[in-house]
Amino acid sequence: MVAVLRKQDTPAEHAPAASATGTASRIQVEQVSHGFNTPTGPLGVLEDVSLDIAPGEFVALLGPSGCGKSTLLRLVAGLEPATAGTITQDGTPITRPDPSRIVVFQDPTLFPWRTVWNNVALGPEAQKEAQRYSLPWLRSLGGAFTGSTTGSRTPDSAVASQKARVDAALQKVGLESFAKSYPHQLSGGMAQRVALARALVNNPRLLILDEPLGKLDSLTRLELQSELVSLWQKNGFSVLLVTHDVEEALFLAQRLIIFSPRPAKIIAEIAVDQSYPRHRGDPALARLRHEVLNHLGLGTSW
Amino acid sequence: MNSSINAVLDTGSELAPQPAEPSSFPAEHTHLPPEWRTQARQQKQQARFRFYAFGLLPVAAWGLLSGITLALPDKPAGFIEEWPYTHEFGVTALSFVVLWAIFTVLASFRQLPPTLERINASFRYVAPWLVASGLIFALWELLTAKLGILEPPFFAPPSSLFDAYINDYARLADSAYNSVKLLLEGILWGTAVGFVIGVSIGWSQRANYWIHPVLRLIGPLPPTALLPIAFVFFPSSHAASVFLIALATGFPVAILSWSGVASVNKAYYDVARTLGASERFLIFRVAIPAALPQVFVGLFMGFGASFVVLIVAEMMGVKSGLGWYLTWAQGYAAYASMYAALIVMTIIFSSLISLLFTVRNRVLVWQKGTVRW
């Protein structure tokens, strides 16, 4: 199936889409509709959503709370199958989770019984074990829960350098001195950084971010926004970001997609052509902000 | 001004490095009259030895105990003219008096090497309990042997425990050994089977379908109610007891492992799955570690239940162990032996629980604010 291509350590470049064709995925969401069966009857959540993310592109999703953004992310991650429509990664239909598409949730969801280092090492560890036990009988036993067994084949040299990869990921988010701490000893911002490192260590080709900075204080949030930009530029993966913060979306993303209230339909797409690093006070961004708020029905408060 | 401080205090050299602004930097004793300053210095020297007065209380309490034991005559009660081992008990109490006195003197010294400091700290910590225990023993000896208010043979003086331990040492040790062996065998089986069952029904719908109703039916039944039948069904009373102890331990372990696995935050599975985890990984590296805090609660409850079953089983059918010893001693109206056996039992069970908590604190270091046992 999909073989994960290891990223070469090329120096950072400012045009991620161009430099990163080998390490980023193209994601195509085609006429996807989705619903849930609830005790009070069927609940339509996504309605005919189509969306194309170019390799290395940074796309942000905006929409009213509860409209179905997180649901769309879960479908793209492969955590659930869509009711209707198809989602493909580089042309291959997405049927199950895979470490080439990593999700970072609003809560860091670090495993409290593991140290920071061991939390970051979770991906490589899980993938190695999945490989070791990928016997046919076990796969058939696994049913829906079985993770990818054929995805990321890790070459021997990469296995040998697993420790170095974890160290490097911790260094990228500036937490190497907290390797031996337990999650309950970290602040919210630090925990979310660890969650980022846990994602990055897998060299994902698509990073799925579900309001990753939503619960942080505003200063930490600004700080991490800049870090996200530089991580994206250095690593060159595609990013699908959900946020409720319009300014954050404008500061980070190349394209904004705006959803209607549930069931979510795409009501607008806004391209943000400003180059990186962006400036929060940029009048062009302020104009776009007005436009976005208009689409969200909040234009009058401008 | 600054030079006068140096003249009065030996430690003045510590103050010397700040000559730049002496007036804005008042030293501790600057404003004191000279004779007060000398007093402060003497106190500093005396601090190496400060008599630990509270230490006299344990000495007094245990002195009272040995005094009562040795000086007062025993009250004759029926066939007992004088309790055996009274003298030995008194002398032992006296030797503790000496020991507490030594510790009191030691605790009066300050700035000792770390090992001695640690001993001093422990002595100061237990001192109130030493007072209490000395008084309790003294009252006990007084009410039983000396005044006969609590009458023999149901109430035995503490000195008679000596008798029991010294004369029945072999039988008690053998009983304790057999009890521990039987208990551990049952607990190990119960923990292992209960844990596997709990995790299975927490994880798998099918296991839940088949095992859950059985658990609901059998679980609330006190295992002791099954004793008479178990003794018939099993080839030996030993096997029957192991089964019942395992049942008593296994039920709470199974229930709490189950609830532990069932209540794992579903987001943990999502995270692990996107990171490429197999089902095996989800069970062994996510569900079980997340459930462990609850498993330990189940173990704690299971241990308690297993103690009950052990003693009842030994009283009813097994021909060895502390429970058997209790009934045996009852047959001879040897109440002192029963007290002796109860003390051994307390120590064993309490140590097992302490061991469990030690293991838990090791395994769950990642938890904050765990209860210390």
Ligand SMILES: Nc1ncnc2c1ncn2[C@@H]1O[C@H](COP(=O)(O)OP(=O)(O)O)[C@@H](O)[C@H]1O
């Ligand atoms: N597993 C589920 N079962 C039933 N309803 C769900 C489920 N997950 C989400 N929903 C519902 O779908 C709607 C969209 O949820 P979500 O995608 O989380 O919204 P948001 O855009 O705020 O991320 C909500 O009304 C929510 O209640």
Ligand SMILES: [Mg+2]
């Ligand atoms: Mg959401």
